[in-house]
Amino acid sequence: MHLMIPHASAVGEAAAHTLAELNLPNLAQLLPLLTPVGAPLGSDEYSFNTPFELALAELRGCPATDGCLPTAAWALQASGSSAAAWALLSPLHLSVGAEQITALPPQALALTERESQAFFNSLAELWPAAEGYTSQWLGTHQWLIAHPSFAGLRSASLERVLHRNVDIWMPEARRLRTLQNEVQMLLHGHPLNEAREAAGALALNSVWISGCGANDSHSQPLPADLQIEAVLQEPLLAGDWQAWSQAWLRLDAGPVAALLAQAKQGEGAPRLTLCGERHAQTWALGPRPRLLKLWQALLPPRADVARSLLAL
Template sequence: MHLLIPFASAVSEASTHVVRDLNLPHLTKLLARMTPAQRFGTDEYSLSTPHERALADALGWHGDDGALPWAARSAAADGIATHDHAWGLLTPVHWHVGRDHISLLDPAALKLADSESRQLLDAIRHLFDSEGWIVEYGATTRWYAAHDTLAGLASASLDRVIGRNVDLWLPNHPKARGIRRLQNEVQMLLYNHPINDEREARGELAVNSFWLSGCGRPQPATPHEALEIDDSLRAPLLADDW
């Protein structure tokens, strides 16, 4: 069995400063018994996270940075017939407007109810339908869209963008222009949606945009040894809790 621990470390200035002064004797002994293998991820601005690259390698997938078909894999796990369509994960999110830039907050902070998520997706569905997109509901924070535009489209992992300036991560490929336009239309529609009015009246965050990630056509997974993923460090890292 293999154990994958996402977010066990990072290359940000804050993390390297903390790690430099840590005394971790048990971890040091454990690591000394292991043999380093392929290294994934030394650039905090890569579109794919290191653990995504490592998992893709274990699955036998091929793809450029940011072009690994996580959406298709997740959609299939949610019971959606993916066929050979090019899928993307549409995550409903809140964009926080600050003084200098717009940042994306962790979707978990929305605490979306199933009924709210379904109504919001139904409200924007016609924008996609009119341009030949397929839109499916997976879970409260997992919507899916399929369109040929998404084949091979590089996009930043959601975990790369949380808490950071979205302008640095929006796709700038010519194929993404139509998606950016759709995103603008979705934002305008959500701005006045009754669900958001009700949420804001309760002091909750509005759903004012979506994030597109994990684009591509399904790839077959090669057999591999049992792999366990422990993502308990995800929330602290994304909150910059060192």
């Protein structure tokens, strides 16, 4: 089993304080049994793609080029859809404050499928089929459009901007800035938004464009034994450190404990990838001499979990 845990750590005093008090006994036993595989992926918390996305790209056998991962095309891979280059449009509400513009998560809109499809269809004039566009409504929070002009355009992941000032991650490519502005203009005063605001709901006033590009011909499906545990995402992005701690405790008692059992038995090629805001690191079980296995069984080593996670 390859266990991958995104949002395993974060930058800042609140995260450091939370991790210092967090007791994860199974992870503390697991890490010393495993060996780091390669160098950590990623750079810093201001990169365009998260370390989690970079780790998935590596598993797919794709170049992990920051800001140029075709995550929109990957979202369609299971359905067999293909086109020159896809872009993911995530409907959201941009909250304009005195000093910054903050991106609220798509879930904050509480869109129904019917509302989402209605908004998507009403914007179709921006991507006409006669001009070479293809569009697909993939889900309430996932709108996809394809056009050759999206190939190679650098864009920031949606997760980078949620609950944050969007300024440093705004699209650099003129093509994407223009499209975002056109969407915002059509949404302003939109009858569907007027009905939402009258009902006390947030207006859908923008989209975040990300994941541009075509699926690499050498791209591989994700490994069958990959198990992604994403329960840390929501509380971390919301800054709910108590809920994040509780989610970590459940992970430690469940999937991490199961991987620890595999590692102790030396079966199943156990691998662990932990992804923070800056880096993602993978560990795997390497060969262990019999004497070392006996010693580790009698005196199980324990890792400094907080230190390991804060390095991510």
